[in-house]
Amino acid sequence: MSYGTVQAEKMTTESGYSLGAGNASSFKNRIINGAMLVDQRGAGTVTVNTYDKFSVDRFNLETSSGVFTAQQSSTAPAGFTKSLLCTVTTTSTMSGASDLAQIAQYIEGLNVADLAWGTASAKSITLSFWVQSSVAATYSVGFENGSVTRAYVGTYTINAANTWEYKTITVPGDTSGTWTTDTGRGLMLRWCFGTGSSRIAASANTWYSANYIATSATSNPLMTTNGATFYITGVQLEVGTVATSFDFRSYGTELALCQRYFETLYFRFSAYGNGANSVIGTVPMKVTKRTSPTTVIGADPGGWITNFPSPTTETYDSNSIGISSTAAVGFSRFGGILSISSEL
DSSP: OOOOOOOOSOEEOTTOOEEOTTTSSTTOOOSSSTTOOOOSSOOSSEEESSSSEESSTTOEEEESSSEEEEEEESOOOTTOSOEEEEEEEEOOOOOSTTOEEEEEEEEEGGGTGGGOTTSTTOOOEEEEEEEEESSOSEEEEEEEOTTSOOEEEEEEEOOSTTOOEEEEEEEOOOOSSOOOOSSSEEEEEEEEEEEOGGGEESSSSOEESSOOOEEGGGSSSSTTSTTOEEEEEEEEEEESSSOOOOOOOOHHHHHHHHHTTEEEEEEEEEEEEESSSOEEEEEEOSSOOSSSOEEEEEEOTTOOEESOOSOEEEEOSSSEEEEEESSOEEEEEEEEEEEEEOOO
């Protein structure tokens, strides 16, 4: 029996938000951990004095000039409970052409392949987020491909210091360039704290064949002020030209999405060794990784190790890690904490 048809191409919520194609689902947000809830490393205050540092999951913290700290914070706007807080501890004028300080999220190509960027069918996207800073100024976000050969700079203004403000940036789909659609960096979002001249675009809201994340007006809004603070949360990236309400996914779902790129796990195993052949224990990962990961073994908090010298790890695939010792003799046991990373 037929009950008619439903036109699902476009719907409007009670709040008046338009849910266009690609957004009418609980996974409209292409940002992972946008509410800053997941903090698997639990490192507390992280000193950011180089590239590829992390506090909360999935947000890269990077600098080549100046230093800032980062940590998960309970200061948040209404509707959120956590944010990412960055605080400048060593200032920089960004005098070097390639100097840089930023927060970034690198999105896997598989998660943005439907945008069809680099083709005539490229879709527009909208970024939205809540931000608070002690420095009221104009800031920028760079949108780039993985090879940093295509770039679009969007700007936003923090009007009042130490006040939560909601910002949106709409980006027209890029019909040029090469955009990764596999497990590599598909789309890079880079919140600029400061940058040198080589990353400064002539103007905002234009696609360039270059590596740009700022304009002259947004080249160093934060890093010249010692003690300056910058909070961010509620980060969402979605298809379309309208920012819709934040996509609150369950904590378990968000955690699993983060664990595709990083996880820690506690393991213990025991065996008998003869001192000649390897004793090997296999540790399954909680979530299949993006690619074959790198691993670091941390000590067992309970000191659970006997006759298992010089342990090494071997990545079998994206699902399991082998831990071995060739010098184990007799009853052997080993435990520890594995940090497993497949970050972009």
